[in-house]
Amino acid sequence: MKPITAILAPLGIVVIAGAAWWLLRPTDSDQFAACRSTEIGTGVASIGGPFTLVDENGTTVTDADVFTKPTLLYFGYTFCPDVCPLDSTRNADALDLLQDRGYDAQAVFISIDPERDTPERVAEFTDLMHDDMIGLTGSLEQVKVASQAYKTYFRKEEDGDPEYYLVDHSTFTYLVLPEHGFLEFFRRDETPEGMAEKTACFIDAAK
Template sequence: MVRNLAILAGVVVVAGLGGTFYFSQGSGDEDQFAQCREGAVAGAIGGPFELVSETGETVTDKDVITEPSLLYFGYTFCPDVCPLDNTRNVEAVEILEERGQSVKPVFISIDPERDTPEVMAEFTDYMHPRMVGLTGSAAQVKAASQAYRTYYKKQESDDPEYYLVDHSTFSYLVLPEHGFVDYFKRDVTPEQMADRIGCFVEKM
């Protein structure tokens, strides 16, 4: 049920964007990553953010995106979609590590009420030793989500501590000095993801 809602949320987001993601290449410059993309990506996704790291420090996108990074927006109480997607992302990162390419997995919470830095640290430590967990105030999380044009909505619940959050399920590849360059849907395998990310890394 939750998985279907999350997938539907992703579909809604894509539909709202006219069926495509957009990325800004700069005025007239040739796209050095054109060979790495599978589809058209144009317009504005990504940008500055200020969040709280799993160590409790306030950080910006400049502090986090210090190497090629794979961003995913979700929450630690998510029963199935988020663990599955983050596991897939980690598997892609490990494949890239075997090929000598370093990519940082980043997990951004859209449930700051429950996802404290301590909770995020426990989740990311379990997923991958280099995964970075980010949370923050409701306003900080909303601003980061809006920058990446993601969707999330807390479901109504009689219990304030046990509720689900509908959310989009895309993963975003972000490069230092370049920003957002590509995204990955849920049906992309770890091997396919690693191949596409590796292409971008090689052309940096």
């Protein structure tokens, strides 16, 4: 008679192999898997959420009012000396490429400097960038809610000039699709072409 260990050892191997297959098995649960190029440690669902802000026409709007089409979302401020204009121009270029390919998309700019960025000021900025870029501002509390939802960071310079202060902030651009919410983020070194290509992939996968 074989020792009990000799009988159980192959069984153990089968059980372990089965467990490994279950954990590593391919799944079709993420319809956007082929489009993703970044990873969120806390999961994609942890980014994004409801907010209430004021648009460039002075109208109070919610996230549902804003995200009616594929959107490139950026948090910045109009007095930003370099980073925000460069990033917003890049986003506008990516939007042009998408629209040239027939995609109905838009860009959104949320100010993290509501003290100076009135709806009129935000409108001037976004109008210079792109006809389909929406500017949003609001009270500091409203902006904080939106910023926290998208895990962004901003901090007003404490010892700066009270009128010409700077605001330190994160610089990611987020891709948000209606009915899906946040799906991807783009770093500053991403090109307009790369952004357009990846965004198109997500839009197609959502159909």
